[in-house]
Amino acid sequence: MRGVILAAGVGSRLGRPFPKCMSLLPDGEQILGRQIRIFRDVGIREIYVVSGFKQSLIMEEFPDVFYKYNPFFYITNTSKSLLRALEHMNDDVIWTNGDVVFDREVIEAVAAHVGNAVAVDRKRCGAEEVKYRADEQGNLLEISKHVVNPHGEAVGVNKVLRESVPDLVHSLTLCQDDDYFEKGIEQCLHGGVAFHALDISAHRCIEVDFDEDLREARRMFAPPRARKARTTILPENVHESPQFRSGLELMRLEYRACAAGE
Numbered sequence: 104m105r106g107v108i109l110a111a112g113v114g115s116r117l118g119r120p121f122p123k124c125m126s127l128l129p130d131g132e133q134i135l136g137r138q139i140r141i142f143r144d145v146g147i148r149e150i151y152v153v154s155g156f157k158q159s160l161i162m163e164e165f166p167d168v169f170y171k172y173n174p175f176f177y178i179t180n181t182s183k184s185l186l187r188a189l190e191h192m193n194d195d196v197i198w199t200n201g202d203v204v205f206d207r208e209v210i211e212a213v214a215a216h217v218g219n220a221v222a223v224d225r226k227r228c229g230a231e232e233v234k235y236r237a238d239e240q241g242n243l244l245e246i247s248k249h250v251v252n253p254h255g256e257a258v259g260v261n262k263v264l265r266e267s268v269p270d271l272v273h274s275l276t277l278c279q280d281d282d283y284f285e286k287g288i289e290q291c292l293h294g295g296v297a298f299h300a301l302d303i304s305a306h307r308c309i310e311v312d313f314d315e316d317l318r319e320a321r322r323m324f325a326p327p328r329a330r331k332a333r334t335t336i337l338p339e340n341v342h343e344s345p346q347f348r349s350g351l352e353l354m355r356l357e358y359r360a361c362a363a364g365e
Contacts, residue, residue, distance in 0.1 A: 104146075104147055104194060104195045104196070104197065104214065105147065105149045105150070105151065105192060105194050105195070105196050105197075106142040106147040106149070106150040106151070106196070106197050106198070106199075107150075107151045107152075107153065107185070107188040107189070107196055107197070107198035107199075108124075108135065108138055108139070108150065108151070108152045108153070108198070108199055108200075108201045109153050109181050109184045109185060109188070109198065109199070109200050109201050109284075110122060110124040110135060110152050110153060110154055110155075110161060110201030110202075111153050111154055111155030111156060111173040111176040111184045111201075112155065112156060112176060112181075112184075112201075113155075113156045113176070113177065114156070114202070116312050116313055117311065117312065117313060117314065117317065118314075121157060121160060122135075122156050122157055122160065122161055122201075123201075123202050123311060123317075124138075124161070124201035124202055125160070125161065125164065126202075126311065126317055128204065128320065128321060128324050128325075129321050129324065129325040129326065130324070130325075130326060133164070134201070134202060134203075134204055134311065134320075135152070135161065135164075135165060135201055136164075136165065137204065138199060138201070138203070138205075139165060139168060141205070141207045141210050142197075142210065144207055145207065145210050145211050145214055146214075147197065147210075147214070149169065150168045150169065151168065151169045151170070151171055151188050152165065152168050152169070152170050152171070152201070153170075153171045153172075153173055153184040153185070153187055153188050154170055154171070154172055154173070154176075155172065155173045155174070155175075155176025155177070155184070156176055156177075158170070158172060171187045171188050172187070173187050175280070178280060179280045179281070180280065180281050180282055180283055180284075181200065181283050181284045182275050182278035182279075182280075182282040182283060182284045182286055182287050183275070183278070183280060184284075185198060185271075185275055185284040185287070186272065186275040186276060186278075186287075189263075189268055189271060189272050189275070190272055192268055193265060193268070194265050194268075195262065195263070195264050195265050196262065196263050196265075196268065197210065197213055197214060197260070197261070197262045198260075198261055198262075198263075198284075199259055199260045199261070200259035200260075200310060202259075202310055202311045202312065203258060203259045203260060203308065203309070203310045203311070204307075204308070204309050204310075204311065204320045204323070204324055205258070205260060205303075205306070205307065205308040205309075206306040206307045206308065208303075208305075208306045209222060209258075209260055209303045209306050209308050210260070212301060212303055212306075213260055213261070213262045213301060213303075214262070216262060216299060216301055218264065218297065218298075218299055219262060219263050219264055219267055219296065219297060219298040219299065220261065220262040220298060220299045220300075220301040221235065221243055221246060221257050221261050221288065221298050221299070221300055221301065222257070222258050222259075222260040222261065222301050222303045222308070223235050223237075223254070223255050223256065223257050223258065223300045223301060223302055223303065223304075224255050224256045224258050224302075224303060224304045224308060225254060225255035225302060225304050226255050226256060226304070227255075228253055228255065228256045230248070231248070231312060232248070232256045232310075233246065233247065233248055233256065233257045233259070233283065233285055234246070234247065234248065234249075234250040234253035234254075234255070234256060234257065235250060235253060235254060235255065235256070235257045235300055236250050236252070236253055236254050237254055237299075237300035241299050241300050241301070241302075242297055242298075242299060242300070243288070243292060243297070243298040243299065243300045244292070245289065245292075246285045246288050246289055246292075246298075247283075247285055247286070247289060248283075254300070255304070257285065257300075258303065258308045258310060259310050260303075260308070261288075261298075267291070267296050270291050270294060270296045271287055271288070271291055271296070274286075274287040274288070274290035274291050274294070275287040277290060278290075307323050307324065309323060
């Protein structure tokens with residue numbers, strides 16, 4: 104089994120001068136570093152990171168994984184990043200968005216599932232979240248941001264079996280440049296390839312798109328004694344200051360703030 108982490112995007116909604124997968128958590132780990140560690144902890148040794156925006160910064164920080172480069176990261180979405188990762192693979196694959204913070208148990212559950220799987224959280228969803236609907240047996244019926252009467256959120260952690268990889272690759276090839284990879288999953292469903300909606304609601308999992316998501320992730324995954332600390336990590340306008348043009352400088356500032364429990 105191989106692991107794939109999609110980390111090519113600019114992360115414009117978060118507004119950092121470095122890839123958002125490198126955002127720091129209160130224990131000093133970066134989001135991407137936590138994902139890599141958990142993959143390895145559950146026995147997934149061959150890990151591919153699909154990079155794009157500021158690739159060299161990611162590669163310098165995490166040199167011990169494989170990389171697939173999406174040269175069109177600024178005009179394509181996750182469907183094309185996932186395609187870059189899967190087009191030459193012949194193995195079961197677990198993939199995740201590079202901005203998801205999750206418990207180890209989420210990856211364990213997805214890895215242990217016998218078929219294709221989409222990890223889901225049964226909760227009320229906002230407009231920006233990827234939603235899903237499944238039948239009574241848990242078979243996935245729909246997955247997109249536009250599902251009517253959804254059952255919850257598809258959290259961005261998924262598994263495809265080796266025998267289904269060619270079908271998913273074909274579906275991703277048919278996707279438009281701006282499509283999310285969930286469009287490829289939906290096309291697989293229409294072609295008769297089954298995916299199971301795997302409920303991981305008992306575990307912590309959050310996707311970081313906006314500042315409020317990052318604050319919540321830091322609260323959720325803070326060491327127990329720090330969970331009641333203030334969640335505002337930085338002054339609101341700090342990213343506009345010429346003093347912090349360097350992504351590395353900003354990361355260090357965030358690290359100090361996290362360590363101080365601010």
